[in-house]
Amino acid sequence: MASSDPLSASGGQGAAPVATGAPPDAVEGAGKLVPRHLLVPFILLLLCFTAWGAAANLTDVLVGVFRGIFDMSNFQSSLVQFAYYGAYFLLALPAAFITSRFGYKAGVLVGLGLAALGGLLFIPAGQILAYEMFLLALFVLAAGLSILETSANPFVIAMGDEQTATQRLNLAQAFNPIGANIGVLMGAVLILPGLTPEASKVIMSPQELAESQEADLSLVLTPYIGIAAVLIGIWVLIAVRKMHLPPAPEAIDLTEGGSGGTFSRLWANKHYRYGVFAQFFNVAAQTCTWTFTILYAQDVVGTSPESAGWWLQISLIIFLISRFVMTWLLTIFRPTLLLLLMAGFGVLCCLTSMFVLNIVGLIAVVSISAALSLMFPTIYGVALRGLGDDAKFGAAGLVMAILGGAIMPMVHAAVMDASSPAMGFVVPAICLALVALYALFDLRSHRPGVASAQPEVVAS
16 A cells, blocks of 8 residues: 555656745755755655655555454455545645646645544544445545655655755655554554454354444554644644745646657656556555555464454564565665565465465465565556656656555455455465566667666655
8 A cells, every 4th residue: 555555756858957946045955955944844755755764554444354254255355455545546646736736835735634534533423333434534534645755755856955855755754654554563562453253253242243343344444544733733834834835847748748648758768667557466466465564463373353453563673674585685786686586475475375375375475575565666666767857757656556555455355255265365476476577578678868877766
């Protein structure tokens, strides 16, 4: 959502060398994971990765919260994810241009500042008590995080020797699912236990209902104000810190190179074109699964809101652990073969959740995260493989593919409203089946000039 998520992408195909004229310790740090003079800035960026992971996955909790507070349909509450991932889609290219024009540090600072503003907008939203105002706050928050994420990934890559760039990026991205777990934990501890029970609202007067709504919304403010405060603190620390880095890459000319330019070449490449669609459906499946885990636990299994929040927490822990397991399995299996197997496993879990309407179905929903843990980095690496310089713009297209996280949860919610909470999981089942088709396509095709034995995978 991710994220967790849906949501890290970078041009991890290589890194810029240490800048000419950098301090002596920058040269001495060649070959090290992080040169000594950049250790503190690197730690600050790790905090950025953690913070946006927390903010992203806290929105998964809000879908169920807003449904209860504002007494709305599943479709209406799913607009939370539309506002969040829609902002990511719209800001992907502007973020790249900011970084290209003003540098990595400027992009990070703009992203942090805008995200902090979004968190602070929850204060007037809580006073106005309007759902639309909360959506606006989420949109601004996500817009900032989109710029932050797009800038932070190449920033991390540039912080040292090219030979250690992949390791450095993997380490930084490992903090994103840690933040995701923190976000869900905040929802489970700070929001869900304090909500007014639905049964109590039935006997309340209109005045009492308004008071309970205000009290419930105040619970939402606390974690977002806390996130905003953390982002402001990181902004100040990065702003005052001098950093000796290579310049950001020059802006990309989409018309250069003949044959219609970069865009035409990318579109003509089926592995890339289908990869963008596969990434769209992967992020869609991830967002649908995590968004509606809590509602499935409540509406199908009958758990309490606070217990339902812990099921989502377990799901994200499985995602985190599975990421390391998948990294090991990739040393044994061809990436797209493993992608095919895990996509099939995800479809099986979705079908189980649709037809086994008890705790087994809920376990199946949680288990989908094991399959999802592999998908983003594998699709990302396979789609960009062999693109050369075109991979710079190709990476932006894969970032924009997270639009699936904005659109498909609304489809999932509409199916739930029309049928049942369990049947809504037909949507991620179809999405994962389409990811499986992409894996099958790669396994059965051949790309000239690209070795097929063990495609490189860029970790997310």
